[in-house]
Amino acid sequence: MESEKEFLKNYNIKDYERPSVTTDVAAFTIEFRNEQSYRRNPENALKILLIKRKGYPFKDHWALPGGFLQKGETIEQCAVREMFEETGVQPASLMSVGVYSEPDRDPRGWIISNAYACVISDEDIRATAGDDASQAVWFDISFEQTQNGGYVLTLKNGEDITITSLLEEVDSRFGKTTFQIKDPGELAFDHAKIIASALTCLRSSAEKFEAIFDFLPETFTLTALQKVQETIMNISILPANFRRKVSSMVEETDQYLTGAGHRPAKLFKRKSNR
Amino acid sequence: MESEKEFLKNYNIKDYERPSVTTDVAAFTIEFRNEQSYRRNPENALKILLIKRKGYPFKDHWALPGGFLQKGETIEQCAVREMFEETGVQPASLMSVGVYSEPDRDPRGWIISNAYACVISDEDIRATAGDDASQAVWFDISFEQTQNGGYVLTLKNGEDITITSLLEEVDSRFGKTTFQIKDPGELAFDHAKIIASALTCLRSSAEKFEAIFDFLPETFTLTALQKVQETIMNISILPANFRRKVSSMVEETDQYLTGAGHRPAKLFKRKSNR
DNA sequence: CAAATAGTGTCTCTAAGACAATATCAC
DNA sequence: GTGATATTGTCTTAGAGACACTATTTG
Numbered sequence: 181m182e183s184e185k186e187f188l189k190n191y192n193i194k195d196y197e198r199p200s201v202t203t204d205v206a207a208f209t210i211e212f213r214n215e216q217s218y219r220r221n222p223e224n225a226l227k228i229l230l231i232k233r234k235g236y237p238f239k240d241h242w243a244l245p246g247g248f249l250q251k252g253e254t255i256e257q258c259a260v261r262e263m264f265e266e267t268g269v270q271p272a273s274l275m276s277v278g279v280y281s282e283p284d285r286d287p288r289g290w291i292i293s294n295a296y297a298c299v300i301s302d303e304d305i306r307a308t309a310g311d312d313a314s315q316a317v318w319f320d321i322s323f324e325q326t327q328n329g330g331y332v333l334t335l336k337n338g339e340d341i342t343i344t345s346l347l348e349e350v351d352s353r354f355g356k357t358t359f360q361i362k363d364p365g366e367l368a369f370d371h372a373k374i375i376a377s378a379l380t381c382l383r384s385s386a387e388k389f390e391a392i393f394d395f396l397p398e399t400f401t402l403t404a405l406q407k408v409q410e411t412i413m414n415i416s417i418l419p420a421n422f423r424r425k426v427s428s429m430v431e432e433t434d435q436y437l438t439g440a441g442h443r444p445a446k447l448f449k450r451k452s453n454r
Numbered sequence: 455m456e457s458e459k460e461f462l463k464n465y466n467i468k469d470y471e472r473p474s475v476t477t478d479v480a481a482f483t484i485e486f487r488n489e490q491s492y493r494r495n496p497e498n499a500l501k502i503l504l505i506k507r508k509g510y511p512f513k514d515h516w517a518l519p520g521g522f523l524q525k526g527e528t529i530e531q532c533a534v535r536e537m538f539e540e541t542g543v544q545p546a547s548l549m550s551v552g553v554y555s556e557p558d559r560d561p562r563g564w565i566i567s568n569a570y571a572c573v574i575s576d577e578d579i580r581a582t583a584g585d586d587a588s589q590a591v592w593f594d595i596s597f598e599q600t601q602n603g604g605y606v607l608t609l610k611n612g613e614d615i616t617i618t619s620l621l622e623e624v625d626s627r628f629g630k631t632t633f634q635i636k637d638p639g640e641l642a643f644d645h646a647k648i649i650a651s652a653l654t655c656l657r658s659s660a661e662k663f664e665a666i667f668d669f670l671p672e673t674f675t676l677t678a679l680q681k682v683q684e685t686i687m688n689i690s691i692l693p694a695n696f697r698r699k700v701s702s703m704v705e706e707t708d709q710y711l712t713g714a715g716h717r718p719a720k721l722f723k724r725k726s727n728r
Numbered sequence: 729c730a731a732a733t734a735g736t737g738t739c740t741c742t743a744a745g746a747c748a749a750t751a752t753c754a755c
Numbered sequence: 756g757t758g759a760t761a762t763t764g765t766c767t768t769a770g771a772g773a774c775a776c777t778a779t780t781t782g
Contacts, residue, residue: 187510191562197525198472201566221733236461251471251564255555275628278550279568281529288465290525292475294553354549354659385628403734420736421772442733443779495760677761694763695745716760717752 199281199290203259204246204371206378207271209300209318210395210411212404221403221440224411227318228335228375229300231266234315237287238368242335242343244375245316246293259296267316268308271298273394275385277378278356285370293369297378299394319343323379330362333376345372355384386412389429393450399433401445402426473555473564477533478520478645480652481545483574483592484669484685486678495677495714498685501592502609502649503574505540508589511561512642516609516617518649519590520567533570541590542582545572547668549659551652552630559644567643571652573668593617597653604636607650619646629658660686663703667724673707675719676700 207229212222230242247262249255256274263271277295285291305318319335326332335343346362357380359373367375385391392408393400406422431451436444481503486496504516521536523529530548537545551569559565579592593609600606609617620636631654633647641649659665666682667674680696705725710718 184510184513188561196474196522198474199523199525200470200472201475236458239458248470249473249555249566251473252557254557255553255566273627276550276552276630279529279553281523283526283528287462292523292529353547354655354664355662356550381628388629390628401734418773419734420738420774423735425771438780440733441781442731443735445734675761692746693761694747694765697762699744712753714760715754716758717762719761 197290199292201249201255202246202291202293203249203255203262204244204280204293204295204374205259205263205271205274206244206277206295206297206375207263207267207269207300208297208321208378208382208395208412209302209305210408211318212302221407224407225320226411228321229267229269229316229318230335231316233368241366241368242319242371243368244295244371255294256296259294259298263298269300269304269316270308271300272304273391274298275378275381275391277374277381278358280370280374282370293374295374295378297381299382299391301395301397303397317341321375321379323376331359331376333365333372335367343367345375347373347376356381383413389426399435399447399449401437402430402448403445405430405448471564473566475523475529476520476565476567477523477529477536478518478554478567478569478648479533479537479545479548480518480551480569480571480649481537481541481543481574482571482595482652482656482669482686483576483579484682485592486576495681498681499594500685502595503541503543503590503592504609505590507642515640515642516591516593516645517642518569518645529568530570533568533572537572543574543578543590544582545574546578547665548572549652549655549665551648551655552632554644554648556644567648569648569652571655573656573665575669575671577671591615595649595653597650605633605650607639607646609641617641619649621646621650630655657687663700673709673721673723675711676704676722677719679704679722 209227211225211227213225214222229245231245233239233241233243245263245266246259249258253261259274260271263269275297277297279292279294281292283290317337319337322334324332331347331349333345333347343366345365345367347359348362349357350360351358357377359376361370361372364372382391386409392405395408396404402423405426406417406419410416429451430448433447433449435447437447438444483501485499485501487499488496503519505519507513507515507517519537519540523532527535533548534545537543549571551571553566553568555566557564591611593611596608598606605621605623607619607621617640619639619641621633622636623631624634625632631651633650635644635646638646656665660683666679669682670678676697679700680691680693684690703725704722707721707723709721711721712718
């Protein structure tokens with residue numbers, strides 16, 4: 181009779197064929213645009229971080245940052261590491277978006293991807309903005325349903341670059357929506373559908389007030405928090421109602437945001453659990 | 455300059471070390487127990503399907519059905535295939551529970567697991583009950599919080615077998631709760647925490663009336679549907695309120711369930727999307 | 729004071745919970 | 756009729772949305 185020790189000694193994991201495993205990370209942020217006249221509050225824009233591929237396959241296409249899982253790390257650690265290596269941005273909270281494992285999704289071979297969404301605060305971006313080595317670019321993101329039931333994903337970087345992808349909803353079981361790519365546009369691999377799913381996850385998370393705090397610094401005004409939710413979900417909310425709903429999730433500080441040409445706003449922070 | 459074709463020809467995926475990839479599936483069902491006196495409605499019990507391991511590692515421990523991803527299939531196809539091979543049960547709707555990738559989670563080596571939950575209807579179980587080849591056993595499942603903030607997972611098969619695992623909540627971001635194992639009991643690998651997470655997913659899904667229909671046949675009584683939700687979430691609901699809430703999700707048939715010693719119940723079916 | 733945003737009070741409407749009442753069958 | 760469940764009606768309460776009003780700052 182073989183003992184467990186003997187079994188493990190004789191067991192050779194290399195006997196079986198294995199896929200390569202990667203992570204792809206959809207990093208979102210909100211840009212506070214200070215344009216317009218005089219004393220107006222800034223406009224907000226939801227943005228996503230992409231990388232221009234320098235080599236094959238999908239040379240010169242745009243892709244989500246990510247890379248191969250290395251021995252000794254978890255998938256989540258891999259996601260954080262690859263994100264930092266490729267963009268200089270250190271993601272905080274990861275949100276699982278799904279596993280992409282169609283056998284032909286990568287021309288290099290059998291490569292499956294674990295997709296994550298994460299949120300980067302305005303602060304963190306400023307901290308890494310000076311890093312020239314990074315080839316990462318933030319794109320304005322819009323994702324809208326068309327008349328015929330399809331979806332259009334549009335990614336824009338100023339006036340220069342516009343990427344348009346066409347998708348279709350395949351399935352929406354258990355609150356998670358999956359998409360099918362009709363036209364990937366300039367996006368590499370199946371990243372168009374990963375981005376669409378990630379945005380769907382982000383939206384349902386923002387709806388439950390889950391992810392919205394991560395876009396802002398430690399202390400924030402309630403108006404800024406409201407604009408985060410409005411921007412992500414593409415809706416508008418009446419201030420009185422928003423304040424009532426978040427009141428249980430935030431606590432006052434004794435600081436104010438002054439010098440804006442109008443009544444100063446009290447700064448709040450997120451209430452610690454219970 | 456290298457062309458894409460050349461690049462792919464020279465690219466050798468075997469140059470990099472890769473993990474083995476598996477799926478583990480937590481299959482849930484609800485047993486309608488017809489005990490008690492005379493004309494009472496049956497009691498319900500939530501059950502989960504486990505397999506007794508015949509070989510190392512974790513010989514004689516209980517584990518979730520699952521197995522290695524094979525070339526040419528998706529993770530979801532793998533989950534369905536392994537489930538069928540090992541238990542004779544054909545799962546319908548898969549729900550992603552998370553990726554388990556701690557480097558030391560499997561003594562055989564670098565093996566990461568994609569965990570799924572699925573729902574098996576009473577009907578489907580009856581269809582496979584005669585299959586003796588299967589070593590799969592359905593366990594009653596209970597998962598409760600203790601005074602000190604920990605959790606106890608108890609799995610019971612009649613009077614014979616009782617498995618008890620102790621867990622702790624680690625994190626609960628974005629509606630997905632992760633656990634840490636304090637004592638795995640007789641469960642193999644890290645399956646105690648996979649089961650705990652799967653049950654959490656199932657509960658939050660049942661709360662939104664997502665998974666509850668999958669436990670029942672095509673047509674069902676509203677009381678049966680209500681008991682499904684009550685059993686999964688471990689709560690009790692007033693019939694009038696439950697009926698009001700599901701009314702938009704079901705449609706009447708012209709059939710009745712008779713012969714139960716009391717007023718016959720109308721049979722309903724799930725309303726097709728919109 | 730004017731422009732702009734911050735913050736509050738409150739009315740209405742809808743959905744959820746509680747509870748009571750009525751309906752229908754097998755025996 | 757009795758025991759059991761099926762099904763409906765409605766009172767109360769909590770929360771969401773709408774809207775109007777007050778407060779405070781800079782120029």
